Amino acid sequence: MKISRGGFWWLLTALVAAFISFALLDHHRRQQRAVLAATTASEPGTGGNFEVDVAAMDCPTPFADQSPVAQPLQGDGEGLPNAFALAQGAATPIAPFAVEGRVLGRKNYDSDRESRFAPTDIAFGWGRMRDPSVIDRLHITQSSRWYHYSWTGEPPLPVAEIVRSSANMHMIPANTRIADALSDVARNDIVRVDGFLVTVTDGKGWGWHSSTTREDSGAGACEVVYVCRVRIKSI
Structure with a gap:
């Protein structure tokens, strides 16, 4: 399969955008998990090995x-x-x-x-x-x-x-x-x-x-x- 010069840059841009979107989603999930962990750390009944x-x-x-x-x-x-x-x-x-x-x-x-x-x-x-x-x-x-x-x-x-x-x-x-x-x-x-x-x-x-x-x-x-x-x- 051949990709034109313009098509190559379009494909590269799309791949970069997809990578950034995935990274932002993962970062958001980690932030949310950290907030949940912080707010439950002092609640009654919490503990064990759960975050x-x-x-x-x-x-x-x-x-x-x-x-x-x-x-x-x-x-x-x-x-x-x-x-x-x-x-x-x-x-x-x-x-x-x-x-x-x-x-x-x-x-x-x-x-x-x-x-x-x-x-x-x-x-x-x-x-x-x-x-x-x-x-x-x-x-x-x-x-x-x-x-x-x-x-x-x-x-x-x-x-x-x-x-x-x-x-x-x-x-x-x-x-x-x-x-x-x-x-x-x-x-x-x-x-x-x-x-x-x-x-x-x-x-x-x-x-x-x-x-x-x-x-x-x-x-x-x-x-x-x-x-x-x-x-x-x-x-």
Whole structure:
């Protein structure tokens, strides 16, 4: 392929602009992470090896002091709080929930019906799905509230283990600071989320129900999580 002199300079300018844009975005993300880390350093209950620890103080969860969490924790339906009021509906707790894992992907949404409640989806991996040598052999994407994975040749793990050791989760932040922290999560971060699996209703006949098992896949298999606390550690 030949590139004219004018085309060469146009291409070079475009590459430089793209590099500057990426550098500015990365710098902004690092600045935001630093601000979050600084503002959470003196909050009650913070600590451990996480750089960021943001909690809604009026939203306690029974698993908050259990760390580390090797597998997702889920409680029963006893003693649950009342429904959490949302701007356009309500989130009714089904079970206390906690997950800690490697971020396989994170995607923000702003134009679907669900984004009124959960603007961020995080795909988590735990167990052997936290292992970089496993993840590097998978092609992972997110779209339309789904988490997709594929591989070339043989899968790095039995498919049933991939299913039960990873999940796409819809994050409903308890407050704006938790929303900011969730929007700052990056692929390969180690993230801990504490909250509740919930059913969301908008008061107009529409509902959104969380999965309550890690053994499922396909439509309806995602967890809908009301997030009371989020902790983030970069890798």
